[in-house]
Amino acid sequence: MDDDCAFCRIAAGDRSAHVLYEDERTIAFLDHQPAEAGHTLVVPRTHVEGVLTGEDETGTAVFDTVRTVAAGLESVLEPDGFSVFHTTGPLVGTVEHAHVHLVPRFTDDDVSLSLPRKQLVEDEVAALTDDVREAI
Template sequence: MHDDCPFCEIVAGERSAHVIYEDEDAIAFLDENPAARGHTLVVPRTHREEIVADPEANATALFDAVSTVSSAIEDALDPDGFSVFHTTGSLVGTITHAHVHVVPRVEGDGIGLSLVRDELDEEAGALADALAARC
C-alpha cells in the first residue's frame, strides 16, 4: 500500500467505496464525484502511477475488468455509449494511483471530452516507422 493513497485504502478495505466489481488484479467502484450516473473507476490492486506504458503492470487484466464493468453498466443503465479514458503523469491530478474512468454517456449529457484535431503531416510515415520499430 502506498502512503496517503485513497485508492490503496479502498483496495485494503480501510476506506469505504461503492464497489461494483473486484478480482485478483483490479477493483472497480463508483466515482465519488461522478460526471454521469454510473461513472466508475477501475483501478489495479497494486499501487502504480502508470498502467499502459509500464511493462510490469498488467494492463490486460485491468482492461478486462474495464470490459466487465462496461458490460454491467450497459445492462443496468442502457446508455447511448461510453467514454473510457486513462490519464498519466502530471495531468492525472491529485490521485497518482493509476485508474481508468468508465463514463456512461447519453445524448445531450453535456459531458465534453473534446480533442483538438489536426491532419497528419509529412512526417507521419517516419513517425509510424519509429513507433512500429518499438512495438
C-alpha cells in the same frame, strides 16, 4: 500499498467506496464526483502510476475489469455508449494511482471530452510511423 494513496486505501478496504466489482488484481468503484450516473473508476490493487507501459498482466486485468463493469452498466443503465480514458504522468490529476475512467454516455448528457484536431503532415507522420514500428 501507499498509505497516502486514496485508491490504495480503497483497495485495501481501509476507505469506503461504492464497489461495483473486485477480483484479486483490480477493484472498480463509483467515482465520488461523477460526470454521469455510473461513472466508474477501475484501478489495479497494486500502486502503479500507469497501466499501459507497466506489467502486461496489470493492464490486461484492468481492461478485463473495464469490460466486465461496462457490461453490468449497460444492462442496468442502458446508455447510448461509453467513454473510456486513462491518463498517466503529471496529467493524472489528484491521485497518482493508475485508474481508468468508465463513463456511461447518453445523447443528452453534458459530458465533454473534446480533442483539438490538426491536419496530418505527410513527412512527419511517415517518420513517426517508421519510428514507432521500429520501437515496437
